[in-house]
Amino acid sequence: MKVTEEQLSAYLDGELPSKDMEMVDAALQEDANLQAQLDALMAADAMAQSGFAEMLKDPVPLALADAIRSAQPVEARPNDVMAANINARPKTPLWMGLAAAIALAVGGVGGYFTGFAQAPVQVAEAPAWLLDIADYHRIYSTQTRHLVEVGADEADHIETWLTATLGAEVRVANLSSHNLRFEGARLLVAAGKPVAQLLYTASDGSVIALCLIQSDEPNSGFKARNLGGFDMVSWGGAGANFVLVGDEGRSDLGVIAETAALDV
Amino acid sequence: MKTDLIAMLPRLRRFARGMTRSVSEADDLVQDACLQALNKAHHYDPTQPLDRWVFRITRNLWISEIRKRQVRLGQGHIPAEEASELVSKDTGETAFAAGQLQDKIAALPENLALVLLAVSVEGYSYAEAAELLKIPVGTVMSRLHRARKELANALAEPAGGHK
Numbered sequence: 409m410k411v412t413e414e415q416l417s418a419y420l421d422g423e424l425p426s427k428d429m430e431m432v433d434a435a436l437q438e439d440a441n442l443q444a445q446l447d448a449l450m451a452a453d454a455m456a457q458s459g460f461a462e463m464l465k466d467p468v469p470l471a472l473a474d475a476i477r478s479a480q481p482v483e484a485r486p487n488d489v490m491a492a493n494i495n496a497r498p499k500t501p502l503w504m505g506l507a508a509a510i511a512l513a514v515g516g517v518g519g520y521f522t523g524f525a526q527a528p529v530q531v532a533e534a535p536a537w538l539l540d541i542a543d544y545h546r547i548y549s550t551q552t553r554h555l556v557e558v559g560a561d562e563a564d565h566i567e568t569w570l571t572a573t574l575g576a577e578v579r580v581a582n583l584s585s586h587n588l589r590f591e592g593a594r595l596l597v598a599a600g601k602p603v604a605q606l607l608y609t610a611s612d613g614s615v616i617a618l619c620l621i622q623s624d625e626p627n628s629g630f631k632a633r634n635l636g637g638f639d640m641v642s643w644g645g646a647g648a649n650f651v652l653v654g655d656e657g658r659s660d661l662g663v664i665a666e667t668a669a670l671d672v
Numbered sequence: 673m674k675t676d677l678i679a680m681l682p683r684l685r686r687f688a689r690g691m692t693r694s695v696s697e698a699d700d701l702v703q704d705a706c707l708q709a710l711n712k713a714h715h716y717d718p719t720q721p722l723d724r725w726v727f728r729i730t731r732n733l734w735i736s737e738i739r740k741r742q743v744r745l746g747q748g749h750i751p752a753e754e755a756s757e758l759v760s761k762d763t764g765e766t767a768f769a770a771g772q773l774q775d776k777i778a779a780l781p782e783n784l785a786l787v788l789l790a791v792s793v794e795g796y797s798y799a800e801a802a803e804l805l806k807i808p809v810g811t812v813m814s815r816l817h818r819a820r821k822e823l824a825n826a827l828a829e830p831a832g833g834h835k
Contacts (some may be wrong), residue, residue, distance in 0.1 A: 417817035421791060423798045452823035453792050459773030460793045463689070464682040472699050473678050476706045 411435045416446055420453065470632035470639070477657055538651060540598035541619050542636030544605065545653045548594065549615035556592030556607050566593045570604040576622035576648040578604045581671040583618075586664050587611055616654045616661075618668055623649045630665070641665040645672060673713055676722055677706045683794075687727055690786045691734045701737070705730040724800075731804055776826045784819035787812055 411419075411432050418424050419432045436443050548555065558566050563580050570578035573595060580590055588608040596603040598621065606618040626644030633640045639661050642651040650672065652665045677684075681702065688698035688705075709716070709726050716725055777785060790801040791812070798816075802809045 413821065414814055414817040417820055418798075418813050420820075421798070421816070423813065448824040448828070449817075449820045451827055452820040455773055455823055455827060456777060456788050456792050456819070459777040460686060460789055462774055463686045466682070466685070468681045468685065469699060472703055473681060475703050476677055476681075476710075477674055479674070479707050479710050 411439075411442055413445060413449075416442070417449055420446065420449055470634065473634070474657075474659065478659065535599070535649075537599035537601070537603065537621050537649075538633070538635055538640060538642065540596070541603070541605075541617070541651060541653060542638050542640075544594075544596050544598070545615075545617055545638055546636060548605070548607070549617070555609075555615070557594040559592040560590045562592075563590070566606075570595065573602050574604055574620070574622045574648070576620065577646065578606075578620065579672045580606060581618055581668040583608055583616075583664060583667055583671075585667060586660060588616060588664065614655055614658075616652065616658075616664065618650065618652050618672070620645075620648045620650045620672070622647060632662070643669055645669065673710060673716075673722070677709060677726065680723055680726060681706075683723065684726065684730060687786075687789065687794075688730055688734070690782065690789050691731070693782060701730060701734055705733050708733065723794075724804075727794075728804055731806075735806070776823060779826070780819055780822055784815050784822065787815040788819040788823075791816055 415424060415428065415432060419429060422429070424432065436446065558569070560580075567578050567580060570593060580593075583590070588610055591607045591609055593607065594605040596605050596619070598619075601621055603619050603621045608616045608618070610616070623644065624647070626647065626649050627642065628644055630641060630643045633642070634656060637656055638653050639656050639658055640651050640653050641661050642649065643665065644650070650669070652661060652668055654661050654664075684702045684705065685698055688701045689695065692698045692701055705726060708729050712729075716722065777788075780788070786805060787801060790796040790804060791798065796804060798809050798812045801812045805812070807815075
């Protein structure tokens with residue numbers, strides 16, 4: 409009995425009746441062409457698995473994860489619930505709105521945000537220095553007495569000292585409009601380069617860090633990431649790349665980054 | 673459940689893109705499906721895999737969306753099996769990121785790619801894939817074969833040849 413290619417494909421999945429599985433087994437022993445056909449289907453399957461696996465590396469938009477994280481299930485009639493949630497969710501990613509606001513605010517002064525509108529902010533593959541920043545934040549954000557290296561009362565010195573060390577202008581951003589108090593700064597080393605870490609605390613004690621690293625080719629556009637259990641928003645400015653780091657799930661990181669980008 | 677859903681997002685997006693062929697539509701669909709899963713969490717049977725349940729929700733939402741579009745377009749009600757054949761058009765977006773393998777998969781018709789994803793990648797049996805995609809088991813078998821055959825032919829093409 410001739411084995412069809414469709415049966416061969418089902419044989420690959422173990423989906424044939426046992427009698428047919430045995431029949432295909434026997435046919436494969438005797439028919440080199442049939443074995444070659446099976447090999448080709450297996451190669452196609454392997455290719456499909458690799459290709460589909462590649463798709464999992466595609467960055468997940470932070471806005472999508474945030475929408476799920478912040479969803480409030482409602483006890484109500486199913487239709488009402490869906491309608492309410494669908495109407496409430498942001499159809500446009502939060503970061504796109506942020507980008508538009510900043511692009512409007514700084515347009516023409518430096519072109520740092522060129523291309524942002526075409527490139528939606530996503531949870532993207534992280535540059536090496538951000539991995540180090542996440543590690544630093546994990547350690548230093550739990551410190552209380554020794555949170556900073558130089559205190560906020562020496563803000564002028566912090567700016568002079570870190571500007572000279574980094575080779576890029578360091579300015580202490582005023583984030584008080586977000587109820588964030590500047591605590592001071594640290595000098596870090598990330599990806600083999602000096603990094604300024606400006607630390608802020610909220611009234612609940614949570615810590616947000618604004619870090620910058622000198623760059624001859626600053627990034628264009630904003631990128632949101634979740635890295636090492638922290639949310640980050642990074643962007644490029646004059647001669648430096650910046651990143652704002654906070655606890656995972658902070659809904660205000662984007663607007664704080666907006667303020668910081670305009671003030672550094 | 674939120675944490676599980678967020679961990680599942682890459683797979684859900686991949687599945688949704690297989691249906692919508694549009695990045696933004698896929699993300700909208702995934703978001704709707706996750707919100708519906710959260711709102712209907714009391715219907716979830718914890719003895720069953722959560723991913724299968726959410727995949728089913730995603731698929732049903734997409735079929736429902738396609739039906740609505742057909743009605744809006746004046747084409748009247750269409751059965752689920754036909755709805756599942758329809759994809760959005762002219763979105764101007766690429767459903768899958770660049771890459772040779774992904775290009776070849778993206779070149780597969782939606783109905784073939786979804787069966788391949790469900791069975792060969794997500795590990796669904798033919799019967800489970802039939803239930804998920806709302807098509808007969810025999811159709812799962814024939815589409816799977818066609819999908820593999822098309823990919824095998826693409827593999828056999830000389831390098832730099834037709835995609």
